[in-house]
Amino acid sequence: MDLSIIIVNYRTYELTKQTINSVIETVIDLDYEIIVVDNASCDGSLEKLIEDFESFNNITFLANKTNDGFAVANNLALKESVGDYVLLLNSDVIVKENTINKSLNFIKNNSNIGILGCKVVLPDGTLDKACRRSFPTFEVSFYRMSGLSKIFPNSKRFNRYNLSYLDENGTYPVDCVVGAFMLIRSNLLKECNGLDESFFMYGEDIDICYRIKQMGYEVYYYGEYEIIHYKGASGKNKKLLYEFHNSMEIFYNKHYKKQDSFLINALTYISIWTLYYLKLLVLSLKTIF
Known part of the structure; x- marks a missing residue:
């Protein structure tokens, strides 16, 4: 199988449904599966999703009895996945036309790439700056927290965190991409034993990029194709x-x-x-x- 797409649902029925539909509508000529993991939503969203997509043989639903975090849920699906590549996809995104097909084709044709991320835009059309980043070393984080990155947005030294001096529509290696859309070689992800479950939510995407780069593979930002990210849709608390x-x-x-x-x-x-x-x-x- 070409691709396993993993989506974690937590009380986001409408958004998750929208995400799945965007995959179905845009992916063509690929042998793929979608694995949806529900993180103990307890709001009926899992049951409604199963009913909505019961006619799709390539969609599997898994349920966690407790919400032990984003990494745990993804790893549960990873154990069931059979694709040569795994796409970690947030439940609050809309996949645009050609994004998955072109991204998969690009990583297949570049054996040095272990992880690929695409351009991520917010509903207002602006770039989600988290979609391409440098690792948060003390120096990089200091420039960001001190405000120097905002004062000098085009500086290669001061704005390494969000890399805002680079073309958002370009294609190039970066330290890490965001977990909202993260295409990974399945064998590498499984060799890493999946995502680090020490992270409940946030950080596991940076960590897996770090570990796969340590294995000698590149992490790439592929800005020619995009998704829309309804960031923070599950709420802030x-x-x-x-x-x-x-x-x-x-x-x-x-x-x-x-x-x-x-x-x-x-x-x-x-x-x-x-x-x-x-x-x-x-x-x-x-x-x-």
């Missing part, structure tokens, strides 16, 4: 805010802590959790007012 910043610490501990000095380690932790508490305060004030 204190738990997600915590998980976002916790994922930063997990990634740092896993890949940079040992090589950085004690001072850099301390500054990193202070920065992560100061930012978290500031955002938590803002979120709490918004709730009150």
